[in-house]
Amino acid sequence: MIEEVLNFLYPSILDGKVKVIKRLTENIPLYGYADEIRQVFINIIFNAIDVLGHHQNFKPTIIIKSYIDDRHINIEITNNGQMIPEELRKTIFEPFFTTKKLGTGLGLFVCKEIIEKHKGELTCYSIPKKTxxxxxxxxxxxNKE
Structure with missing residues (x-):
């Protein structure tokens, strides 16, 4: 699914001169609605591309990593753009919060709703040059042996 999303976003990745590094676990089956999960990946990866395009960044990079722990899969989408200040991290998942001129402020809110509906979690961690x-x-x- 992540490959599909990256192919879909390829023009934006190319336009933003963004390097994408993938460190993915083999295909892992999930319960849920593929279109909704796909939309979450599109929103988060596109936001990362957008952020990297708006800031002077020597080598804009997105790293997509997955790993398994305790019957869960964790997918980390990391970019090397500017840090999201702590006061903004507290509100980025609220409806109608945006820092974009043309944003609706619904993207991350909808992503969080979708992931929680699928009995998952969506979190954000940000330090200088890494979100x-x-x-x-x-x-x-x-998995049974």
């Missing part, structure tokens, strides 16, 4: 959105979702089938 990570982590999507944690339950795995559909336990």
């Amino acid at each position: 990570t959105f982590t999507i944690k979702l339950p795995i559909a089938v336990e």
Whole structure:
């Protein structure tokens, strides 16, 4: 699914001269609505591309990493743009909050709603030159040896 999203966003990635690094676990089955999960990936990755395009950044980079822990898959989408200040991190998932001129402020709110509907979590961690959105979702089938 992440490959599909990256192909869909390829023109924006190319236009923004963004390097995308993938460190992904093999295909992991999830319960849920693929179109909704896909929309979450599109929103978060596109936001990262957008942020990197608005700031002077020597090597704009997005790292997409996944790993499994305790019957969940964690997908981290990290960019090396500016830090999101703590006071903004508290409100970025609220409806109608935006820092974009043409934004509606619904993107991250809808993403959080979708992930929570799928019994997961969406969080944001930001320090100077590194912002990570982590999507944690339950795995559909336990691996049995």
